[in-house]
Amino acid sequence: MSHSDNGQTKSAATRRRVLAAMGGASVVGLAGCVGGDGGDGGDGSDGGDGTNEFVASAAANPGTFDPTIITDATSNSVVGTMAYERLVALTFDYSEFRGELASSYEQVDDTTFRFQLREGVTFHNGDEFTAEDVQFSINRTSGTTNDADVSFIENVEILGDYEVEITSTDPHAPFLNDLAAVPILTSKTDAISESPEQDDHSFTEQTLGTGPWELEEFSAEDRAVLVPYDDYWYDGDDYPGTAPWDRVTIRVIPEQVSQEEAMAAGELDMIDNAAPFELDQWENQTGEVVTGSAVGFDFITYPVNQSPFTNEKLRRGMTRLLPKSDVIEAVFGGYATELAGPISPGLGAFWDPEHEQNLLDEYVGQDEEEGLRLIGEAFEEEGIEAPFDVSFITNVNRTRERWMEIIQQTMDETEYFNAELDVRAFDDLVPFLLDPEGAAASTDVVGIGWTGGSDPDGHINQLLHSSQHVPDGFNWNLYENEEMDSLITEGQTTLGAEERLPIYQDIQELVAQEVPMANMWTGDVIDVLNPANVESVDQWSPHPNASNRYNTLYKPHLDEIVYPAE
Structure with missing residues (x-):
């Protein structure tokens, strides 16, 4: 149980x-009535x-x-997460890290962790798990779209067959959290290499995890x-x-x-x-x-490098028109929490409802009169003649389609936009987002979800840091701001939740001011x-992260x- x-x-x-x-x-x-016994x-x-x-x-x-x-x-x-394991894993309530392929671990200093590895573990192809597989898997992740999970690592030292020491360049607050995202594969087959694009192995034929x-x-x-x-x-x-x-x-x-x-x-x-x-x-x-708390969130992204979305007033004005609280009641039945930025309630110590409400009131909460005023000023400043054609793109998902259609209609009902909804298969949408000539080069507004994680860095870094521009990361609108980059780095290298909280509040405020994205809500897990x-249904624990x-x-x-x- x-x-x-x-x-x-x-x-x-x-x-x-x-x-x-x-x-x-x-x-x-x-949907029509779903019958059957x-x-x-x-x-x-x-x-x-x-x-x-x-x-x-x-x-x-x-x-x-x-x-x-x-x-x-x-x-x-x-x-x-079913066929592959990591060195450490978080419990479902995010209360503690436990060893997964590590039998134990200790923090040596602010930049170093030492891991004792489980012995007698085998991969699905029969290879024995040893320390070299940890080093190999970290190197394999480096340079991929998931590079942010390992970019903080300076060195992986093999101390023995079942012992490794991992050192970061600087103190890294989400050290264990990021390692908990790195899958360990066997290094002992020639079919896969440290560069995934050079593999000969078919992962749909055989998994190579533990x-x-x-x-x-x-x-x-x-x-x-x-x-x-x-x-x-x-x-x-x-x-x-x-x-x-x-x-x-x-x-x-x-x-x-x-x-x-x-x-x-x-x-x-x-x-x-x-x-x-x-x-x-x-x-x-x-x-x-069965429902449970979640850490992920829904959001829309603006093409910040394409006119007229280069104008901050337009982005904030559109955000001011979003009827988020109405959508939460009508589409989510109340099972969601309105957001002002990319920090969700599931992050506990980093969630401050009062700070969140202040950002909604001052910058990004619904205010139709203010929204229309800002959009009008932006159109005048950019020399845009209304109505401006804009597509709102999302993936096939009845819930997401509903709230995106409400947003599309909200914009279309103003004098400023001729808005349409473009619903795509998820398999088609992801390549569009990860292509620098895709979403970033269009004037489309994209609505999607982000699974987040147990650390605030996982809600921000890959979406907003300039080093994470697609295809190297998930910053698909190519947003870039030196202050944001500096705050993200400061949040990563500052240890202690109490010390990190004001940093992420500053990040939240910067997002609300510049509006490269409009954060919508965190919806509860519903299974x-x-x-x-x-x-027993009571055995079932909805995980706050959809990936698990x-x-x-x-x-x-x-x-x-x-x-x-x-």
């Missing part, structure tokens, strides 16, 4: 929150052959199965099937040595309504993409709703489970496990 609390509330509380009204803002119709099992529960199979849905096709270069939450959740699951089958746009790794290293007394499920199948179902229909028909044991405005449908259906196939959503099935060293029903 899971020992993580995570502050989640169960279905009784959730069901009281339903869509009150979409009003005139909604053009997207609500559980069906005949279909692809779900027992796998059709008496095995214990857990069947879940993914809203997008995994972008890659090479864990080093994964850039999306779907790929991470399907294989990145995790409790290994890939058995992958069919693009259809499903990924994982099975327990028989030689998994866990040998504790509290939980079984391998996962209690015979296999986990992740079906690719992009449409939210299709996920819900499959769940209602008994074909799925979990959906991770339930419409928050239709949670009442599960009152008499197969699913049971819907089939109680017929799990021993299936880890609760079996992470024994983090006290996470869900057993099949008898």
Whole structure:
């Protein structure tokens, strides 16, 4: 049974929150009634052959199965955190780091950590895990889109087969947090190298991690099937040595309504993409709703280097028009928290509601009169004749499409914009964002989500630092500000939450002033489970980070496990 609390509330509380009204803002119709009494099992529960199979849905096709270069939450959740492990891992409530492939670790000084490694651990191809694999995996990550996870590292010294010492250039506050994002692969096969683009290995044929699951089958746009790794290293007394499920199948179902229909028909044991405005449908259906706190957030980005968006007044004026509180009630049923910047409530010590409200009041909260005034001044200053054509781009996701359509309509109803909504498959949107000639070179406004993490640096650095311009990072609108770069570095190199708090408040204020992005809200995690196939729904812990959503099935060293029903 899971020992993580995570502050989640169960279905009784959730069901009281339903869509009150979409009003005139909604053009997207609500899904039709989802009927059925559980069906005949279909692809779900027992796998059709008496095995214990857990069947879940993914809203997008995994972008890659090479864990080093994964850039999306779907790929991470399907294989990145199930088949691969890190030196350390955070508990689900973000209260502590625990050793994963490290049996123990100690901080030697402000810039150095020493790790004792687990012995007798093998990779899925049979290779033994040793210190050289840690060095190899860190070097492999360097220079990729995920370079920010290792760029602080100055040296990885192998002290023995099962001991490494990692040194940072300067004191690095998110040291363990960043290492917890670096997957460890075997260095002992010629099929992969320190440069992922030079690999000969097919990661869709075989995973090369040490995790409790290994890939058995992958069919693009259809499903990924994982099975327990028989030689998994866990040998504790509290939980079984391998996962209690015979296999986990992740079906690719992009449409939210299709996920819900499959769940209602008994074909799925979990959906991770339930419409928050239709949670009442599960009152008499197969699913049971479980919610939890989240750290990620939704946001829109402005093309700050393209006229007229080079004008700060235009960006702030548009942000002032955003009806965030109305959207939170209408689309999220109240299960979200309004944001002024990229720091979310899940970050605990770094979240200051009073400071947040001050930024909303002064800079980026809804104020229609002020918003229209600022837009008008910007148009005059830039010599722009209204209406200006602008596309609002997002990915296929019924919830996101709804709030993006409300934003698009809000702008279109002014005299200043001829606004349209452009909905793309996630697989098409990501390359557009990561291409310097894509989003950055257009006048499109992009709406998307960011999974964030347990440290504020993970909410800011890759999106806002100039060193993270695409394709080297995720700063896809090519925003650049020396003060921002300096504050981010200061936040990374200052130790202690109390000492770092004012730095991130300054970052929040700079974002609110310059508005390279408009941060919207943090929505709660909402999972819907089939109680017929799990021993107890209470075992299920929704993870605050979407990249780790299936880890609760079996992470024994983090006290996470869900057993099949008898």
